[in-house]
Amino acid sequence: MILLKYLKEEDYETISKVLFTGLDFAGKSSIILTLKREFAQIGDATPTQGSQKRMFDFLGRQISEWDLGGQRKYRISYLKRPNDYFANTNVAIYVIDIQDETRFDESIDYLHKVIKKFEELEISPFVHIFFHKYDPTIVQYHDNQYENIVENLKEQIKEKISYKNIDFHKTSIFDISSIIKSMSSIFLSLVPKTVLIDTTLQEFVEKTNSKGIIIVDDNSLMISSYFIDDEVKELAKDSIPYFLSLNDSFEKVDVESLGDSQNSDKTTVIQKNDNYFIFSKIDLNKDAPPYYLLLVKDTPEYDKKNIQSISTLFGEILY
The missing domain is CATH 3.30.450.30 (Dynein light chain 2a, cytoplasmic)
Structure with a gap:
């Protein structure tokens, strides 16, 4: 088959870098633990110290997954040394805790700074923004409150940040399929045609x-x-x-x-x-x-x- 030959001749050994970033307590690590089905660790999870990395295979392609701790002292370090953390990023997943309204401005400001660093590095990774902790139970009992929060956040991001490669997702560890669907579509974008x-x-x-x-x-x-x-x-x-x-x-x-x-x-x-x-x-x-x-x-x-x-x-x- 011609297409099968094409798939096999693609450079599968190229490493694709996927970057998880955002503020502390946004839920970045819990998303990763959910995909690994290490649910028992989620309840005991503490803010990530510095950067955590792992390599794994996805459809024959090596994925380098970076989980950047979101505490302020680490964020300052990332921004001062963008080559050490942001260089060669293929996909960035930026996680926002939609239940913590007090930090929305801080989160959008940091997102803006991260994208500026991408531009300084002359890279343009696709940025997927996860409106996380969009928990089914909370959403159900608050009418349209959280849907309105998400829409307002989208508008604020679009007003402050001029970047064409942005997509939005609503995720929750209490709706595991929301994480699986979003992450699957992201990773499939990194491999040849299926x-x-x-x-x-x-x-x-x-x-x-x-x-x-x-x-x-x-x-x-x-x-x-x-x-x-x-x-x-x-x-x-x-x-x-x-x-x-x-x-x-x-x-x-x-x-x-x-x-x-x-x-x-x-x-x-x-x-x-x-x-x-x-x-x-x-x-x-x-x-x-x-x-x-x-x-x-x-x-x-x-x-x-x-x-x-x-x-x-x-x-x-x-x-």
Whole structure:
């Protein structure tokens, strides 16, 4: 396939730098912990000291993730030494705590200074602004208050900052799918076109008489999906966090009680209303990180050979 050849010839080894920044207590680290499904650590999280970095693989591309502590003393240091912190940034994720109105001006001012440093460095990374702590319960019981806050913040940012590469997101650790959807779209922008993967999933859904399919990686990031309608699409995407957490629990049991998780069944089937969710871990090769497949069908029956087939095709595209 020409497109497959194109994908394999792309420079996957290029490192993409993703920068998390914003004020202290905005929730930057909690977003990262949510993606890693380390929920127990969120409650004990303290403001990040300096900068924290990690490397991980996303669709064959190396991601360098920087979490910059937002305390004032660190912010001053970042701005004084922009080459050490902001240089080579491909994507910046700026987090604003929408529940702390007393710091809105301070947050917008720091955002302005960060973007100025990007311009001084002659780089123009896409800046994704997360209006964070947009918690469902709070939003529900305050009518349109928080929606109005978000809209006002957007207007203030647009008035103060002239920068074309800005996008806005509403996120909450209590609505995990909001974080997964936003982060997935951001990371997918860093890799070559996924047309072949999308086409492969569509063909798979049609062949297996399914309603839809999602593939996610071990960082909770959605790689690709295909659904026959929007209702099933939203239901499946909202369900992904729970299947991943369930899988984490099962894997712990496998390791502790069985000693060898490779011999256990990697597929889980759960019914909700008229839909059957078939969740399976897929191993592409020994060096690849794990991926997960969520299939939605009318019936609980599935063919293991079909899942193996899509795993093989997916592995050929990526590796």
